[in-house]
Amino acid sequence: MNLNRRQFLKLSGSAAATATVAGSGLLTGCSSGPRRPGTGEIASSPTICDICFWKCAGTVYTENGKPWKVVGNPDDVHSNGRLCTRGTGGIGSYMDRDRLTKPLMRVERNGKQVFEPVDWNQALNFIASRMRKIAEEQGEDRIALFSHGAGGAHFKHLLKSFGADSYAAPSFAQCRGPREVAFKLTYGEGVGSPDRTDMENSRCIVLIGSHIGENLHNGQVQTLTRAIENGATLITVDPRFSVPAGKSKHWLAIEPGTDIALLLAWMNVIIGEELYDKDYVNKNTTGLPQLARHVRPFTPEWAWLQTGIEPDKIRASARDMAAAAPATLIHPGRHVTWYGDDTQRSRAIAILNALLGSWGRPGGFYYQEKVKLPKFPLPKYPHAKTTEKIANKGKFPFASSGVTNAVIDASIGEDAHYKGWFIYGTNLPMSLPGITHKLRQAADQLDLVVVVDIVPAEVIGYADIVLPECSYLERYDDLRNSPERIPSLALRMPAFEPLGDSKPGWWIAKQLGERLGLEKYFPWNDYSEVLDWQLKQVGSSLEEMQRIGVKNFHRKTPEYLDDDAPFRFGTPSGKIELYSQQLKDAGFAPMPVYTPPQKPPEDYYRLIYGRAPAHTFGRTSNNPLLFELMPENAVWVNPIAAQRWGLNSGDYIRLKNTEGTMSNRVRVRVTERIRPDSLFMAHGFGHTERGLRLASGVGANDAELMSHVKIDPIMGGTGMRSNFVTLVKEEV
Ligand SMILES: Nc1nc2c(c(=O)[nH]1)N[C@H]1C(S)=C(S)[C@@H](COP(=O)(O)OP(=O)(O)OC[C@H]3O[C@@H](n4cnc5c(=O)[nH]c(N)nc54)[C@H](O)[C@@H]3O)O[C@H]1N2
Ligand SMILES: Nc1nc2c(c(=O)[nH]1)N[C@H]1C(S)=C(S)[C@@H](COP(=O)(O)OP(=O)(O)OC[C@H]3O[C@@H](n4cnc5c(=O)[nH]c(N)nc54)[C@H](O)[C@@H]3O)O[C@H]1N2
Ligand code: SF4
Ligand SMILES: [Mo]
Secondary structure: OOOOOOOOOOOOOOOOOOOOOOOOOOOOOOOOOOOOOOOEEEEEEEEOOOOOOOOEEEEEEEOEEEEEEEEEOOOOOOOOOOOOHHHHHHHHHHHOOOOOOOEEEEEEEEEEEEEOOOOOOHHHHHHHHHHHHHHHHHHHHHHHEEOOOEEEHHHHHHHHHHOEEEEEEEEHHHHHHHHHHHHHHHOOOOOOOOOOOOOHHHEEEEEEEEOOOOOOHHHHHHHHHHHHHOOOEEEEEEEEEEOHHHHHEEEEEOOOOOOHHHHHHHHOOOOOOOOOOOHHHHHHHOOHHHHHHOOOOOOHHHHHHOOOOOOHHHHHHHHHHHHHOOOEEEEOOOOOOOOOOOHHHHHHHHHHHHHHEEEOOOOOOOOEEEEOOOOOOOOOOOOOEOOOOOOOOOOOOOOOOOOOHHHHOOOOOOOOOEEEEEOOOOHHHOOOOOOOOHHHHHHOOOOEEEEOOOOOOOHHHHOOOOEEOOOOHOOOOEEEOEOOOOOEOOOOOOOOOOOOOOHHHHHHHHHHHHHHOOOOHHHOOOOOOHHHHHHHOOOOHHHHHHOEEEOOOOOOOOOOOOOOOOOOOOOOOOEEEEOOOHHHHOOOOOOOOOOOOOOOOOOEEEEEEEEEOOOOOOOOOOHHHHHHHOOOOEEEOEEEEHHHHHHOOOEEEEEEEEEOEEEOOOEEEEEEEEOOEOOOOOOOOEEEEOOOOOOOOOOOHHHHHHOOOOOOOOOOOOOOOOEEEEEEEEEO
């Protein structure tokens, strides 16, 4: 049977090998009759939250072996003992009644393709035989991995052991890629995760489209709050009156897409009024004369016409930044793929920080440290004939990680390079705007598509095989060893048995490895053996970590630069590069250039989007606890626009983009907090997969309205904010 022309599948009732959650009493209140929580036998075990990628460490409590609650670990530098709303609701990811509990295989029944539950042996043998076939016919390297989250490492290891080394993640080309590349070009290193921002010591913080508070990266929200309590000046640049805008001295309600104009004008003031840190700039940077010449025409009066921000405000905010320098942080943002010139905007932010002397200084950017944790001894990986770089075909010279869209393009057409995909913990149709037709094309051509997920996300529609992973609460993963202020390790371990037939990622990877003759790369029975070995190399043990969850170590390197000692940055010149010869040599502007954004056509509005505190993208919309907190998103509409369309808060509308694509119905929230020319919505809603019984069909999906993406030529990022939508009233 040739199933290569894959029909896009949704789960039908019969195929849904989804969960019957043995009730934890918490949700149903009735699994073992009414009983007060906390009266049974309590046990606890450490975890690392997987509800977003800040990776807070916590403790899972069970009662009589059943999940009860998860709370923060007080020794953890990422959370300081407090999980955010979403992390607290993490227990809901276990309880989700739609969880995948059996492998699913695409089969043909009565001329129709459907998913059928199969046992693990059948699923794994199928995958291994397809992988072998690809290797024989094309080469081992023709399999690519898309992934997000810690568990992806097990599949990276599997594929590298096999001879495939192509990897891409939406968290690069659809998220923080441009800033990492821009900071590397400027300082020789990126910002990293958790972001190396020293907000707790900042005297002035500038947030440019970074809505910390709604964007709920835990430790970062806490340090921002502390800075505000300590009297730091907050400046927020956002077309929307965001949560931090409400706490700001200056809210600059910028015309969307004009941020580079504002940044150039700020540089114009700071250089023109000689407010920059002369000693720091002379000692550490190159290119000031070129930069000074470059920004001379970009006066606040010029920027006013672009950004709508009055010259006085531009000057006053620039002076506030300089007055607090070097404890001034122009925050680099995180999701920065907006208009396709994002590496240049991020470069402008990097340069502005350099002028204020904030890199390597208290209140700016500090140097992080992680634990020197030896790798478990394993044989060397075979040489992979190609890596994901082949997908760029020289297009994106500064891409420092795989570019999702490029890997997809390299899986399409007669000369397609990739023949197989592993997709781990990433819901490509919702995270890659405007990609559906390409995903379908690729799925038609590929010889193997494996999806590893915990629920039936839309991406399973392209799979041959769907593998049910157990949730983070039910498994071991690698130790968390993130760079931070204090080097620390944290442990994730199973708090209870995996639900149904779901399995940990490490187990799935090992089983596949064994079927591919790669046993030597998986010489453990249980992944805890790897962790125990690693921990013993640094004076701890699994037994200790199972008790304490987080172990903090002493720093060995300085947190800040020494003003009196020379320092070599990791750039070609060894200095902070205000003028980038690297960009120039590759044919790009060596200093940031402003391009005015397109204006919305009449009766259309710019579609902007962001985070909601109760959810992480679309990965939590079906989590029953978080669904209860926020079941659907709403579209923010300014009263002027609302009046024009005769809308009131709570009305249902649909959004239609310039190509005529119509969204699901979504409620209106009429508010002055958004500009009249823009609409705002939280990303992650409007699921279409019927197997997600809570989230399916609820709210609107921003991704499906994004038919115009602007690709960043420097690193391949996907600019998503060039889309315009109009309103269509929903008849009741
Ligand atoms: N339109 C639009 N697109 C965006 C964004 C946006 O705001 N709007 N934001 C962008 C940003 S900033 C990012 S970082 C990316 C993120 O986008 P993705 O990389 O897609 O990340 P998530 O949404 O976290 O991944 C969701 C998938 O992981 C699955 N999952 C959850 N837990 C587990 C687990 O324990 N194991 C496994 N195997 N799977 C699990 C979920 O069920 C879901 O299918 O999206 C980007 N794309
Ligand atoms: N609760 C929650 N927190 C999260 C996440 C989550 O899913 N849920 N995801 C995490 C991840 S992976 C990331 S990358 C971060 C993303 O978080 P951030 O980097 O903070 O934010 P974005 O979602 O890109 O930005 C949204 C903000 O940009 C504003 N904006 C829109 N257009 C423009 C413009 O042209 N100029 C300016 N100056 N502002 C504009 C919007 O009004 C909105 O306030 O959040 C992280 N934290
Ligand atoms: S910030 Fe919240 S959701 Fe993210 S890891 Fe921490 S507790 Fe979990
Ligand atoms: Mo992100």
